Amino acid sequence: MRVVTTKAGLGRIEDGAVALLDTAFPHLGAVLEQEGSLRCLASCAVRRRVPLDEATLLAPLERPRAVWGVGLNYVSKAARTGRGLPEQPILYLAASSAVPAPGARVVIPDAVAEPDYEGEIAVVVGSRLYRATESEVWPATAGITAANDMTARDVMRATAIPALAKSYPGFTPLGPSICTPDDLADRDAIRVRTRVNGALHQDDTSAGMIFPVTELLSRLSWFTALEPGDVVLTGTPAGTGQDRACFLADGDEIRVEVDGVLPLVTRIARPAGTPPRDHRLTEPVS
Template identity: 60%
Template sequence: MTSGGLGRIEAGGVAVLDTPYPDAGAVIEATGSLDALAEAKVVRRIPLDGDAGTGLPAPIARPRAVWGIGMNYHSKAELTGRPVPDEPVLYLAAPSSVCGPGAAVRLPAGQTAEMDYEAEIAVVIGRTLDHAAEDDAWSAVAAVTAANDMTCRDIMKRTGWPVLAKSFPGFTPLGASLLGRDEITRPDAIGVRSWVRGESRQDSSSADMIFPIPELLARISRYAVLHPGDVVLTGTPAGTGQDRGDFLRPGDTVRVEIDGVLPLTIRVRA
């Protein structure tokens, strides 16, 4: 999605499309996928600059719901010495926390000293899932994108509520583009990486997940119905600020890359 409408990433730029849909979320909620955009007429082309994707809005600007999971990578469990969970540790974040690439995310001054980053694969639901079987769950995915599931670790410990630690304005950056499900040949091998201040921090893939994406979606659907346009954040590998004892501060940049998706970069401001 661009500031001028929906677009496809092609030939090193964005092909802006003639479509009745205001954003990608509307396409997915109406049709269940991004297929409706495949044959849309191109009205103009916009080149992508060196920091591809910066300045594009979040492709799903206001999800119906934002689900997340704690401790879903073996590397994270091993590093912390915590046992591998038998059930996913699930939570919701406020949809108002969503922002797009290039955003300046405010550090909640006076409330936290432990603002953290979490590179994650975000799954966008395309078809309703209600008590779904694991074998059926992947077919209900519309697309994936990059996410930075930002968290105030000290607020989490103090309140015991992930929703409070993760729902500050801009704390759920999404983007910069969507990768349709049919373009993903190996959902069990999607790369996820992060950089902070230009330094590599996380480098893993969905192969290391404790609850793979289809199983995770099926398990959530046992307790709550997942609707088209919902976003599910699938967990973060080892290498967060919590793991390193090095939290975010004003002026920091965080870059997240998911295979097949334009990079997602945000800046922390005072």
């Protein structure tokens, strides 16, 4: 089942159209908070159908409670950058306020000189995971979606704090649809591709992950409770702008394609005449 949040209500994607559902839930995050899964939407009556290209799609979860990410989680990315494989996941927590609506224009702040894209598979938690085994992860997963885990590379170098480099407004686009696990052809090899202005730069599957989905969420759940509607970004493969020394510019369009879900499109804007400012933090207080 593929589901969306639209301006007209929740819907299932069926035969190239959105089947708007007879439900009072305002967004998919509210469904997960109350139900712990999206399965109840499979039996909802259909109010009406609208062509997919006529539906106004909103952020599927509205604003997640928590967005977790992981650095260096693809063998291809480690090989491209010449880094060794990590023994433990490199985890961080980003601001949920960075999640915009699908298709939104992201304005690059003047403090950022090297904005980059990162096409990723995002896992949406359905029911609570705490001290979970790997076998408990997929049954507790509501679904997957596409993500563009944008990063200010210069800010990352200057601060060494992923949350600061990734939490600018609009820097974590998610959606626009969620695919439930039972609709995935192969949970162990979910494909992710990223195109910039139509050119393919990233193409890999989750089979290339250093820490697969089940292991990643299991490990994370031993340090924190993952709650319904939380999102875990699972890392990006080789082919980012960092790998090519080519960063995002005004007018660029990034398209992230993940198996089972609608493409996620992000458009970049950088106001003219605003050169990057010094983004360094002030000296810490001793």
